[in-house]
Amino acid sequence: MSTVIFRAIAPYLTALMVLFSVFVLLRGHNNPGGGFIGGLIAASAFAIYGIAYGVPPVRRALRFHPMGIAAFGLVVAALAGVPSLLGGKPFLTALWAYPKIFGMEVAISTATFFDIGVYLVVVGTITSVALSLEERER
Amino acid sequence: MQESQIDWTFLVMAAPFLAAFVAPLLKRLLGSGAAWILAAAPAAMFVYFITLIAPVASGRVIANGFAWAPSLQINFSYRLDGLSLLFALLVSGIGTFILIYAGAYLKGHVHQGRFFSFILLFMGAMQGLVLADDFMTLFVFWELTSITSFLLIGFDHTREAARRAALQALVITAGGGLCLLAGLLIMTGLVGVHSMSEAIALGSSFAENPYYLPVLILLLGGAFTKSAQFPFHSWLANAMEAPTPVSAYLHSATMVKAGVYLLLRIHPFMGETVPWTTILPLFGGATLLAGTLLALRQTDLKLILAYTTVASLGLLVMLTGTSNETAILGALVYLLAHSLFKGGLFMMAGSVDHEAGTRDLRELGGLGLKMPVTFLSGLVLAWAMGGLFVTLGFFAKEAMYEGLLHGEGTAPVTLGVAVLGNGLMFAAAFAVGLLPFIGKRPENLSGAHEGPIGLWLGPLVLACLSVAGIVFAAFTQEALIGPTLAAVAGAEPHPNLSYAIHVNEAFAASGVTWAIGILALLALRPVRRAIAAVLDAVGWGPDRGFDQLVNGLTNGSAAVTRFIQNGDLERYLSITFTVLALALVVPLLVFGEWPAWPETFALAPHEWAVMGLAVVGLIAVIVAENRLTAIVSLGIQGFAVALIYMLFGAPDLSFTQFMVETLSVVILALVMTRLSLMTADRRSMFQRVKDGSIALACGVGTAALLVAVTNQPFDSRLSDFFAEHSRTIAHGRNIVNVIIVDFRGLDTLGEIAVVMITGLAILALLRFPAPWRQTRAVEEEK
Numbered sequence: 017m018s019t020v021i022f023r024a025i026a027p028y029l030t031a032l033m034v035l036f037s038v039f040v041l042l043r044g045h046n047n048p049g050g051g052f053i054g055g056l057i058a059a060s061a062f063a064i065y066g067i068a069y070g071v072p073p074v075r076r077a078l079r080f081h082p083m084g085i086a087a088f089g090l091v092v093a094a095l096a097g098v099p100s101l102l103g104g105k106p107f108l109t110a111l112w113a114y115p116k117i118f119g120m121e122v123a124i125s126t127a128t129f130f131d132i133g134v135y136l137v138v139v140g141t142i143t144s145v146a147l148s149l150e151e152r153e154r
Numbered sequence: 155m156q157e158s159q160i161d162w163t164f165l166v167m168a169a170p171f172l173a174a175f176v177a178p179l180l181k182r183l184l185g186s187g188a189a190w191i192l193a194a195a196p197a198a199m200f201v202y203f204i205t206l207i208a209p210v211a212s213g214r215v216i217a218n219g220f221a222w223a224p225s226l227q228i229n230f231s232y233r234l235d236g237l238s239l240l241f242a243l244l245v246s247g248i249g250t251f252i253l254i255y256a257g258a259y260l261k262g263h264v265h266q267g268r269f270f271s272f273i274l275l276f277m278g279a280m281q282g283l284v285l286a287d288d289f290m291t292l293f294v295f296w297e298l299t300s301i302t303s304f305l306l307i308g309f310d311h312t313r314e315a316a317r318r319a320a321l322q323a324l325v326i327t328a329g330g331g332l333c334l335l336a337g338l339l340i341m342t343g344l345v346g347v348h349s350m351s352e353a354i355a356l357g358s359s360f361a362e363n364p365y366y367l368p369v370l371i372l373l374l375g376g377a378f379t380k381s382a383q384f385p386f387h388s389w390l391a392n393a394m395e396a397p398t399p400v401s402a403y404l405h406s407a408t409m410v411k412a413g414v415y416l417l418l419r420i421h422p423f424m425g426e427t428v429p430w431t432t433i434l435p436l437f438g439g440a441t442l443l444a445g446t447l448l449a450l451r452q453t454d455l456k457l458i459l460a461y462t463t464v465a466s467l468g469l470l471v472m473l474t475g476t477s478n479e480t481a482i483l484g485a486l487v488y489l490l491a492h493s494l495f496k497g498g499l500f501m502m503a504g505s506v507d508h509e510a511g512t513r514d515l516r517e518l519g520g521l522g523l524k525m526p527v528t529f530l531s532g533l534v535l536a537w538a539m540g541g542l543f544v545t546l547g548f549f550a551k552e553a554m555y556e557g558l559l560h561g562e563g564t565a566p567v568t569l570g571v572a573v574l575g576n577g578l579m580f581a582a583a584f585a586v587g588l589l590p591f592i593g594k595r596p597e598n599l600s601g602a603h604e605g606p607i608g609l610w611l612g613p614l615v616l617a618c619l620s621v622a623g624i625v626f627a628a629f630t631q632e633a634l635i636g637p638t639l640a641a642v643a644g645a646e647p648h649p650n651l652s653y654a655i656h657v658n659e660a661f662a663a664s665g666v667t668w669a670i671g672i673l674a675l676l677a678l679r680p681v682r683r684a685i686a687a688v689l690d691a692v693g694w695g696p697d698r699g700f701d702q703l704v705n706g707l708t709n710g711s712a713a714v715t716r717f718i719q720n721g722d723l724e725r726y727l728s729i730t731f732t733v734l735a736l737a738l739v740v741p742l743l744v745f746g747e748w749p750a751w752p753e754t755f756a757l758a759p760h761e762w763a764v765m766g767l768a769v770v771g772l773i774a775v776i777v778a779e780n781r782l783t784a785i786v787s788l789g790i791q792g793f794a795v796a797l798i799y800m801l802f803g804a805p806d807l808s809f810t811q812f813m814v815e816t817l818s819v820v821i822l823a824l825v826m827t828r829l830s831l832m833t834a835d836r837r838s839m840f841q842r843v844k845d846g847s848i849a850l851a852c853g854v855g856t857a858a859l860l861v862a863v864t865n866q867p868f869d870s871r872l873s874d875f876f877a878e879h880s881r882t883i884a885h886g887r888n889i890v891n892v893i894i895v896d897f898r899g900l901d902t903l904g905e906i907a908v909v910m911i912t913g914l915a916i917l918a919l920l921r922f923p924a925p926w927r928q929t930r931a932v933e934e935e936k
Contacts, residue, residue, distance in 0.1 A: 040809075044888060044891040044895075045885075045886040045887075045888055045891055045892065045895070046886055046887040046888050047887070047888055048805035048806045048809050048888065048890075049806070049809065049888070049891070050806070050888070050890070050891040050894060050895070051894075051895070052810065052894070053806070053809045053810050053813055056810070056813035056814065056817060057813055059817060060813060060816050060817055060820070063817070063820050063821075067820075083910075083913065083914065083917065086909075086910045086913060087910065089906070089910075090906060090907060090910055093902075093903055093906060094903060097899065097900075097903070107900065108899035108900055108903070110884060110885075110895070110896050110899075112885055123885065125885070127884070127886075127895045127896050127899075130895045130899060130902075130903075131891070131894075131895045133906070134894070134895070134902060134906050137906040137909055137910055138906070138909065140910070140913070141909050141910050141912070141913030142817060142913070144913055144917060145821070145913055145916045145917070145920075146817075146820065146821060146824065148916070148917055148920045148921070149821060149824035149825060149827075149920065150824055
């Protein structure tokens, strides 16, 4: 799949898709989206980049092993449930805070961190599988 | 549960487990002398139970417990009545001597510390079992005895025989434990009792319950396997592979008595019915005879003792099965007597083995002067086992004959079986307790001498107790047997334990017993040969049967695996989808719920266009010339479905569907390059028609099911709930996302863990060098 057009577009497409995936992740609580879909979009982005330029550049760009990212996501998701325990509520109960950042009220919740964990697990796992499949046996 | 507090009894129940925890460390610090310190744990337990004798003898039932799983009404509770107390005393008392004995017997063994741990764990399990009141507590301890005995029997795990014996014991006793669990669950779920106390309160009224018979059979399944009743007896003799201290403990006070304990425990509400008085004597009698015959055939001291244990358990079961108060009195005294003499005799046999280097009766003789203390205790113990005068065994025998003489219809048969069995056991007792010590001493035994104190203390004390038990008959009666009989047979019993001889019919039966015993002992060799000849002629027994069963099971499962997991992906898929199609279509057809064709198709033009797109994608899949085209065409169809979701108000679902379709096209294409599938489809016409029909059936089934579901009135309670509360509770407008991250967060956490593990598994598979590819290459070269 090394056509000139595809290779020329792939980096921009990937960057846009990753950005979009984060956007989808963060808007998920109120609009269509969320960690799972965001993760799938990001994974497709890496798959496209991999198809255009081969697997090694993707691995270099990711810096971490995709499975490591997935594992980190699982830990984040699990830890997101802990603060509620400290408050004497059941595990994974969402806690909300509304701090003012630069004069703007921002809603922060443990549920968001949980969703970020989901996102990372999905990205990591699917990218990991896709990249391994793309690597031909030598 | 009246109170929920930790009391002394709970601490005592925990003591062996704590001791087991420190045992290896203690062994490392103190060597085999650690046994003396560890023995303090059961000794303390014993002392504690002694202090409870007085309240229990006065008729009190000490019970306590705390909630374990309150939502399931499961408690961790105990019940201390006469029966529990008798067993608790036996477990802890004999356990003390077993530990001391094990210290000397296994001195210098590399894994002695581990052994101490195992036997203490086992002790704790057994202790818990006899004290447990709640059914689940009972079951947990019951299976714990199976597991710990597995560890003990297989202790010498480098020998195959030990491993097989351990496995056999586990399979049989833990399998029986599952029967027990089923029985207890029926009691809990259908009859509504959760504990032994509640069940005993039901009393004899339980016999009219429609669930009586199934419960009885299931509980007997547990009791018979544990107590090695015919035809489950083979594990007990094979358990001789364990070190002698284990055998002595297992056979005297603990494991095998657990089944008898259960029978005695359930007697108040299960006993005195026709099935009870039929099944128990039948199996018990068969076990008694089979056990004695197998015992006399053996020449190995431990094996003789093992089979007499089988026989004794048969006798106990038979007597319990009569539901006759006097016979049960005999059984209880015999149970106490048996625990003492069998524990002692096993330790004695172990000492002989330890000093003489052999346990074979044909190679032993004349050790009496070399090992005087061992000889003395052996003789007294055999005396007790033979049921001779001034021992507990004597009184037990008289009482059981008395009970059987005045029993119901089958009494003459059971009496005959009991007399014959006891007679043969008499012979076996003296074969073990007397023959190694008299006669000419073989030359290779000249080095034998008395062992250290740890080896002979246990047998000596137990021998003394066998006699003391009847000399101090009043104490035995008031403190031990009386309360036990009250717990088992109910009412106000009058055991009337004494060492006096009453010349009556029972005494006459005793005379016949001794005559049979002495004759069998004198003619031991011919008898042994005759029994061996008969057994060889039969040539098959439950032990062989067990092997055949296990081999059949492994061979059968291997065959099934080869058939199902044959490595052909196409076959897996066709089987999976055939099952799916059947599951979808058959219930709709069988129950006559095939949905009506939806009538109106009021679709807007753009909706028709999306439908058309899906159909185009579908046709493209079917006519595609090569697989890549087919995969991409399938993607078209999937996108059309995603569009439908979007048009009908499920943007989240549609979003996900788009991404999943994209990724599955990508990944399928990548998989294809890896699996070296043929690029074009070259299936035969027959294959195509078959696969097509399966696909069609799945599709039609799914569609019909969906139509049927949408025909049902929609229950909107759940969606209303989420729509109403996601904004107020979870501060989110996207219900789907709120459910995923908030309302059902724990589910999601589990799911992403599964996603990750699946990913790891796929990685492992991809990295694994495929061996089949190499073998196939080799095959193709040929």
